[in-house]
Amino acid sequence: MHPLLERQIRKHLEPAGLGQETMRPFLEAVDRTYQHDDTALKLAEHSLDLMSQELTERNAALLDQLTERQRAEAQLENLLFLLGTTLESTVDGLLVLDREAKTVRFNRSFIEMWRVPDEVMAFWSHDTLMQHLLEQLVDAQAFTDQLAHLCSHPELECDDTFECSDGRVIERHSLPQPQGMDDVGRVLSFRDITTRRQAETALLQEKEEQKILIKKLEEAHNQLLQSEKMASVGQLAAGVAHEINNPIGYINSNLGTLRGYVERLLGVLDAYAAAETLLPVGEATQQIEAAKARADLAYLKTDIVDLLAETGDGIARVRRIVQDLKEFSHVDQGDWMLADLHKGLESTLNVVNNEIKYKARVVKEYGVLPMLHCLPSQLNQVFMNLLVNAAHAIEDQGVITLRTGTRVGEAGEEAWVEVADTGKGIPAHLLTRIFDPFFTTKPVGQGTGLGLSISYGIVQKHGGRIEVESEPGKGTAFRVVLPIQPPSSTHHE
Numbered sequence: 001m002h003p004l005l006e007r008q009i010r011k012h013l014e015p016a017g018l019g020q021e022t023m024r025p026f027l028e029a030v031d032r033t034y035q036h037d038d039t040a041l042k043l044a045e046h047s048l049d050l051m052s053q054e055l056t057e058r059n060a061a062l063l064d065q066l067t068e069r070q071r072a073e074a075q076l077e078n079l080l081f082l083l084g085t086t087l088e089s090t091v092d093g094l095l096v097l098d099r100e101a102k103t104v105r106f107n108r109s110f111i112e113m114w115r116v117p118d119e120v121m122a123f124w125s126h127d128t129l130m131q132h133l134l135e136q137l138v139d140a141q142a143f144t145d146q147l148a149h150l151c152s153h154p155e156l157e158c159d160d161t162f163e164c165s166d167g168r169v170i171e172r173h174s175l176p177q178p179q180g181m182d183d184v185g186r187v188l189s190f191r192d193i194t195t196r197r198q199a200e201t202a203l204l205q206e207k208e209e210q211k212i213l214i215k216k217l218e219e220a221h222n223q224l225l226q227s228e229k230m231a232s233v234g235q236l237a238a239g240v241a242h243e244i245n246n247p248i249g250y251i252n253s254n255l256g257t258l259r260g261y262v263e264r265l266l267g268v269l270d271a272y273a274a275a276e277t278l279l280p281v282g283e284a285t286q287q288i289e290a291a292k293a294r295a296d297l298a299y300l301k302t303d304i305v306d307l308l309a310e311t312g313d314g315i316a317r318v319r320r321i322v323q324d325l326k327e328f329s330h331v332d333q334g335d336w337m338l339a340d341l342h343k344g345l346e347s348t349l350n351v352v353n354n355e356i357k358y359k360a361r362v363v364k365e366y367g368v369l370p371m372l373h374c375l376p377s378q379l380n381q382v383f384m385n386l387l388v389n390a391a392h393a394i395e396d397q398g399v400i401t402l403r404t405g406t407r408v409g410e411a412g413e414e415a416w417v418e419v420a421d422t423g424k425g426i427p428a429h430l431l432t433r434i435f436d437p438f439f440t441t442k443p444v445g446q447g448t449g450l451g452l453s454i455s456y457g458i459v460q461k462h463g464g465r466i467e468v469e470s471e472p473g474k475g476t477a478f479r480v481v482l483p484i485q486p487p488s489s490t491h492h493e
C-alpha cells in the first residue's frame with residue numbers, strides 16, 4: 001500500500017474503529033489512484049480526509065446513542081429487580097393476571113399459601129395452577145364465578161373471602177391494572193385471615209354471652225325489685241294489720257259489752273213502760289209521752305239492735321280483712337312451712353277483690369288438698385297475679401273459676417290450683433312468650449310484663465310448673481301444679 005495512504009489510514013480510520021478489513025474495497029480503489037497520478041493523489045487524500053472526518057463524527061454520535069441506551073437498559077433492569085423483590089417481600093400471595101385473566105406472574109407467598117407442589121411448579125401453566133387452587137376451596141364455583149364476573153368488568157375493584165376445606169379463611173383483594181385508558185389485567189392478592197376471623201368470631205360470641213349475662217342480671221335485678229316491693233308491701237300490710245288489730249279488738253269486746261248493756265237498758269225501759277200504765281193520767285204522763293215521741297222510742301228500740309248487729313258485722317269484716325292481710329303477707333312466716341293452699345287462695349282473693357268484683361263472678365270448685373310444704377306468701381303472689389290477669393282478660397262481664405285438686409303425675413302425687421277465666425284468651429303464637437320477663441300486651445303503664453315470669457320462677461322453686469290452656473275469644477286456664485313432696489334441694493332455698 002502506498003505509504004501516504006497507510007499514514008492516512010492510521011491517522012483517521014483506525015482510531016474510529018474502522019479497520020482496513022472493512023474498508024478494503026474502498027482502500028484498494030484509492031490505492032490504485034495514488035499509484036497513478038500524484039495530483040489526483042493529493043485530491044484523493046484531501047477527500048479522504050474529509051470523509052474520514054465525517055465518519056469519525058458519525059461514529060461519535062453512534063457511541064453516544066449506544067451509551068444512552070445502555071444506561072436506560074441498566075435503569076430498567078434495576079427497576080425490574082426492585083419490582084421483583086417488592087413482589088417477593090409482601091406477605092400476601094400475589095397473582096398477576098392479564099386481560100384474558102390468564103396467569104402472568106405470582107410470588108413466593110402465593111406458592112406457599114396455596115401449597116403448590118414442586119411438580120406443579122416445574123411445568124406450571126395457568127390451568128394447572130388454577131386447578132390446584134380450586135381443589136382447596138369449599139366453594140370453588142363461587143371463586144370462578146366471581147373471577148369471570150371481574151373479567152367482564154375490568155374496572156371493578158373488590159374484596160371477597162373464601163373458605164378452604166382445611167378450615168382456613170382466605171381474603172382476596174382484586175385490583176384492576178390500568179395503563180393509560182386501557183386495562184392490562186389485574187392483580188389478585190390473597191391473605192390468610194383465619195386467625196383474624198377466629199378472633200372476630202370469639203369476640204362476637206363473647207359479646208353474645210355478655211348480652212345474655214346482662215339480660216340475666218337485669219332479670220335478677222327486676223325480680224329482686226319485685227320481690228322487695230312485695231316484701232315491703234307485705235310488711236306494710238302486716239304492720240297496718242297489726243295496728244288495726246288492737247283497736248278492733250277492744251272495739252269488738254266493748255261492742256259485746258255494749259250490746260249487753262243495751263239489752264239490759266231496754267229491759268229496764270220495758271219495765272218502766274209496764275209501770276207507766278199504772279200511773280194516773282196527768283202532767284207527769286204527758287211529759288213522758290212527749291219525751292217518748294221526741295226520741296221516737298219505738299223506732300230507737302228496734303234500730304238500736306240493728307245498729308249494733310251491723311256494727312258487729314262491720315267489725316267482723318275488718319277483722320277478716322286484717323286476718324287476710326296477715327295471711328297474704330306472711331311477713332313473719334317467710335320460710336318453708338306446711339300451709340293450706342285454700343286458705344292462701346281465699347286470703348288472696350279477698351286482697352284483690354277490688355280488682356275483680358266489677359268484672360267477674362268468682363266460682364269456687366275446690367277439691368281436697370293436703371297441707372303443702374311451701375313458701376305460702378310467694379304462692380299467694382302467684383295466685384294474685386293469675387287472678388289479676390284473669391280479671392284484666394275479661395273485657396265486660398265474665399266468670400273466674402277456681403278449681404283445686406290432686407292427681408298422680410310422673411313424679412308422684414301433685415296438687416293443682418286452676419284459675420280459669422272467660423276472657424279474651426291468648427293467641428297460640430304468644431303462648432310461648434307470656435312467661436318472658438317484660439312481655440306484656442297491656443298498654444304502657446298498665447303492665448310491666450313481670451307477673452308471669454316471677455310466678456314461673458316461684459313455682460319452679462317449688463319443683464312445680466304452670467300449665468296454660470287458652471282459646472282465643474273463649475278464655476284461658478292457668479294451672480299451678482306442685483309436687484306434694486317437693487324435691488329436697490328446693491326445701492330450704
Ligand SMILES: Nc1ncnc2c1ncn2[C@@H]1O[C@H](COP(=O)(O)OP(=O)(O)OP(=O)(O)O)[C@@H](O)[C@H]1O
Binds near residue numbers: 439
Ligand atoms: N288470663 C289471661 N288471659 C289472656 N291473656 C293473658 C292472661 N294472663 C296473661 N296474659 C297475657 O300474658 C301477658 C303477660 O302477663 P304478665 O302477668 O307476665 O304481665 P302483665 O299482666 O302484662 O303485667 P304485670 O303482671 O307485670 O302487671 C299479658 O300482658 C297478657 O297478654
Ligand SMILES: [Mg+2]
Binds near residue numbers: 385388
Ligand atoms: Mg300480670
